[in-house]
Amino acid sequence: MTEKIRIIGGKQLKGEVSVSGAKNAVLKLMAAALLAKSETKLYNVPELTDVIIMLNVLEQLGAKVQYNKIEKSIVINAENLTGVRASYELVSRMRASFVVLGALVGRCKEAVVALPGGCAIGERKVDFHIKGLETLGTTVKIENGYVHAKAKKLIGGDIYLDIPSVGATENIMLAAVLAEGATRIQNAAQEPEIVDLANFLNAMGADVNGAGTSEILINGVKQSDLHGVEYTTIPDRIEAGTYATAFIATKGKGIIKNIFPGHLTFYTSKLTKMGADIKLLDPTSIEVSCKKRLEAVNIITQPYPGFPTDLQSMAMALATVANGVSIITESLYENRFMQVPELRKMGADIHQERNHALIKGVKSLTSANLRASDLRAGASLVIAALMANGESIIDNIYHIDRGYELLEQKFRMIGADIVRFNDDEPDVVNQNKGNLSESKL
Ligand code: EPU
Numbered sequence: 320m321t322e323k324i325r326i327i328g329g330k331q332l333k334g335e336v337s338v339s340g341a342k343n344a345v346l347k348l349m350a351a352a353l354l355a356k357s358e359t360k361l362y363n364v365p366e367l368t369d370v371i372i373m374l375n376v377l378e379q380l381g382a383k384v385q386y387n388k389i390e391k392s393i394v395i396n397a398e399n400l401t402g403v404r405a406s407y408e409l410v411s412r413m414r415a416s417f418v419v420l421g422a423l424v425g426r427c428k429e430a431v432v433a434l435p436g437g438c439a440i441g442e443r444k445v446d447f448h449i450k451g452l453e454t455l456g457t458t459v460k461i462e463n464g465y466v467h468a469k470a471k472k473l474i475g476g477d478i479y480l481d482i483p484s485v486g487a488t489e490n491i492m493l494a495a496v497l498a499e500g501a502t503r504i505q506n507a508a509q510e511p512e513i514v515d516l517a518n519f520l521n522a523m524g525a526d527v528n529g530a531g532t533s534e535i536l537i538n539g540v541k542q543s544d545l546h547g548v549e550y551t552t553i554p555d556r557i558e559a560g561t562y563a564t565a566f567i568a569t570k571g572k573g574i575i576k577n578i579f580p581g582h583l584t585f586y587t588s589k590l591t592k593m594g595a596d597i598k599l600l601d602p603t604s605i606e607v608s609c610k611k612r613l614e615a616v617n618i619i620t621q622p623y624p625g626f627p628t629d630l631q632s633m634a635m636a637l638a639t640v641a642n643g644v645s646i647i648t649e650s651l652y653e654n655r656f657m658q659v660p661e662l663r664k665m666g667a668d669i670h671q672e673r674n675h676a677l678i679k680g681v682k683s684l685t686s687a688n689l690r691a692s693d694l695r696a697g698a699s700l701v702i703a704a705l706m707a708n709g710e711s712i713i714d715n716i717y718h719i720d721r722g723y724e725l726l727e728q729k730f731r732m733i734g735a736d737i738v739r740f741n742d743d744e745p746d747v748v749n750q751n752k753g754n755l756s757e758s759k760l
Contacts, residue, residue: 321743324713324727326704327736328686332571334733336562338578339365339724340391340552344512346415347489348519348552349373352395353382353422354496355523357547361393364552365724368717372413376405380419396547400427407433407464413721414438417445418486420466421493424457426542430468434461439693441652447487451478455491455498473498475539483508483533483622489516495537496525496545504535510623511582515553522548554603556582557629558723561698563587563607564633565730567595568640568706572608573733580605585626589616589634593641615643615680620650632658632699639667640706641680649674657692658699664689665707686711691718698723705735 340363350373352359364370366388374384374393381401385394403423410416414435423430434445449459449466454477457470475498480487488508493516495502507513509531517530524545526538559578566573567590580587580599587597587605593613598606615638620628628651638645639662649655656676659669665684670677686709691697697719704711713719716739719726730737 321714321741322716322739323742324701324716324719325738325740326701326711326713327709328705328711329708330569330705330734330736332566332569332705332730332733332735333573335574335576336729336733337576338554338559338562339363341512341515341555342367342369342722343415343485343557344515345370345552346373347418347512347516348550349377349393349395350416350418350422351493351516351519351523352547353377353380353397353400353419354426354493354520355545355547356398356542358394358396358398359523359547360549361395362391362549362551363554364391364393365555366391367721367724369413369415369721372409373416376409376416376419379404379406379409380423403427403429404431405433409433410435414443415486417448418489418493420448420468421452421490424452424468424470425473425494425497428470428473430466432466432468434464434466439657440655443652445486447480447482447484448490451480451487451491451504452494454478455494455502457494473539475500475502475537477503477505479505480507482506485510485513488513488535492516492520492527492535492537495539496520496527497542498537498539500539502537502539504537506533507535508622509533511553511556511579519548519550522550553582554578557627557695559583560586560627560630561633561702561723562729563590563597563605564630564637564702565705565735566607566733567609567613568637568702570609571734572606574600574604574606576604578603578605585624586630586634589618589626592616593637613637613641615641615645615678617646619648622651628652628655629695631655632695633702635659635669635676635678636662636699636702636706638678639665639669639681639684639703643680645678645680647676647678655695658696661687661689661696661700662703665703665711667703683708685709689713691715694718694722701726701730705730
């Protein structure tokens with residue numbers, strides 16, 4: 320059974336969108352819950368395939384989990400872990416599950432976690448994660464596709480990251496919480512998801528300082544200091560940015576609610592530069608609109624607080640119809656222009672050389688049959704299809720389901736003509752379907 324999305328574009332989007340909990344935060348909080356020998360409850364948990372995979376990973380390790388989809392909460396009881404092995408079958412489906420490595424090393428002093436390998440957008444190495452754990456006294460071997468990590472005891476140390484890697488910062492933080500003494504991470508990632516993880520760990524009884532800056536200091540605590548907590552996940556800044564882009568792309572006007580606008584500053588400032596109007600309504604919502612043709616823009620993706628790589632493809636969709644020539648440079652991943660050939664099918668004029676894309680804005684895009692290659696490339700095709708007159712079909716939407724809760728429902732609420740359908744029964748369109756179908760879990 321292949322699910323696809325059909326979009327009839329050319330409609331102005333109007334209304335309000337409420338943003339869900341952040342995928343890239345909640346997955347790490349779920350792993351962090353393994354550190355406490357008691358029950359943790361997380362709120363604002365989006366219903367996404369990646370969340371389900373992480374629940375499966377936690378269950379594989381012996382944690383008891385309960386997912387309340389109505390309340391959007393998860394209860395994780397990690398009192399008795401029965402294993403330290405996260406299987407290839409699960410980790411290969413969702414590389415963020417590699418973050419259980421740090422939590423297991425911290426809690427059990429041992430972990431066997433499948434190496435996630437590369438993915439569509441790049442090589443995505445984990446050498447900094449491993450070097451960081453070694454600095455804390457862990458012996459790490461790679462055998463048969465698995466990372467085997469073991470430590471007699473963890474001792475804090477100084478770690479300098481060559482790149483402010485989000486995942487490496489998180490894995491090291493998780494292991495360091497229960498190390499003896501202090502761990503200092505220099506050139507640490509500063510993303511809001513790192514701050515959320517630090518706040519969560521501190522609520523559990525950990526001692527983490529400096530998250531959100533380039534230097535994080537973790538003073539080790541004892542296992543008995545850690546306890547389960549109730550905690551609400553931060554809003555998804557990338558989902559927020561995606562809906563902001565959609566309103567602007569369709570010359571519409573809308574309110575994006577339940578967000579932390581400060582997490583989006585770099586993106587919204589570029590949108591404003593292109594000609595969009597963005598107003599802060601209150602501390603958790605913005606109003607976005609655009610009346611005129613957008614102007615071209617130059618973008619270089621950078622670690623937070625720079626321009627987010629996860630919104631690069633969205634900005635490119637806008638640039639395809641902007642006035643003038645835009646240059647986009649992707650500096651984090653080797654292969655994050657997978658949307659380019661698909662956008663070209665719609666009439667976009669894009670010249671790509673290695674990690675640079677030169678986009679000459681055209682008057683409008685045309686509809687086409689499209690294929691999502693990864694999560695964010697897929698989301699940019701949704702934006703492009705919403706702009707193009709006529710019917711576009713997007714295939715491989717399981718990629719998009721990894722990061723956007725109730726995508727069609729949210730877009731329909733703001734006036735989009737979008738439906739999900741099963742390719743085997745093209746006329747049977749289930750308009751009320753959620754993101755998660757049994758076949759994908
Ligand atoms: N890198 C290394 N060695 C390492 C770790 C990273 O060379 O040991 C390189 C990577 O290959 C990559 C760069 O450093 O080129 C940045 O990787 P980072 O570790 O920061 O990214 P990540 O933790 O794997 C998270 C998000 C990504 C987001 C990036 C950057 C999650 C689950 N994923 O990935 O989100 O693009 O940070 O902000 O948190 C997405 O949501 O679509 C997504 C890909």
